[in-house]
């Protein structure tokens with residue numbers, strides 16, 4: 001039999017597939033549980049449910065499902081351009097912001113070239129990098145966060161891309177405006193800086209820089225954002241990039257023609273206008289974070305301070321058994337051993353009752 005793994009390009013042979021949070025239905029099947037009784041705090045999703053305005057927009061779009069979507073996403077791009085203070089030709093839409101990361105890798109990386117990213121960085125950076133045969137240069141983290149100085153030092157003549165996330169997933173760590181400015185000022189102008197702001201709406205105005213402010217000054221900067229988190233549309237897969245018009249043009253060349261579907265386009269436009277929903281998401285997240293921190297403190301646990309909609313809890317020992325016990329209690333959180341953090345579990349902020357359920361289950365597991 002032909003070994004088709006051996007025939008895959010070397011970068012792909014060494015890849016492990018992305019491991020998503022366990023779906024509720026899967027756990028329900030495995031343990032014969034009622035899906036309604038399961039709490040999922042594993043994928044940094046928005047616990048609010050979708051914006052009613054987004055749902056209404058989707059319903060308005062259903063009769064057109066036989067048609068291809070607007071391949072240029074004109075309406076959404078126009079609104080994003082206004083919102084972000086850029087020209088429409090500086091906006092690239094993605095099938096989730098994952099797609100944006102992948103477009104960057106396909107357009108700018110190749111065998112012999114490399115991308116620099118941090119230890120404990122988002123799993124898609126190495127996947128997209130290796131998938132095109134490029135090398136991922138992993139820079140040791142500092143206190144679980146990005147060591148931007150060390151990342152600068154890691155850039156070499158073959159570096160084409162640096163991926164940085166603010167806040168970072170799975171650690172929740174962040175850097176401030178001064179650190180970003182110092183970094184951008186020193187990255188060689190031929191190296192594309194991908195500033196991944198998937199969680200920025202949870203942290204805006206909170207010690208974190210707004211990446212958009214630097215776009216006019218640095219034409220090697222790309223800011224990537226998403227509708228999956230604070231806007232609550234993870235299932236629809238809509239993300240976007242803001243960059244120079246030239247980089248947007250390059251990404252557009254490798255983009256699949258209809259990468260964002262029509263329901264997603266309509267819902268994203270509506271979600272963008274739903275300021276109340278966004279404010280509620282932020283408020284719920286702030287309150288949930290405080291609730292989890294208080295509960296964890298009571299249990300004598302520590303965690304990495306986070307500006308995202310999740311928190312990485314440090315158990316000081318391997319968490320595989322704790323995770324299994326939580327699953328048996330119907331609570332899904334995210335093991336991060338795959339990120340080199342076997343002593344941690346990442347917990348997404350849920351509704352008040354969901355957070356309480358997690359804390360209660362955890363107390364029982366730890367005291368069993």
Ligand SMILES: Cc1ncc(COP(=O)(O)O)c(C=O)c1O
Nearest residue numbers: 096097098122169198226228239
């Ligand atoms: C740091 C970071 N970037 C990007 C993404 C991709 O999200 P999406 O493709 O849903 O926009 C995620 C998702 O968890 C993330 O944590």
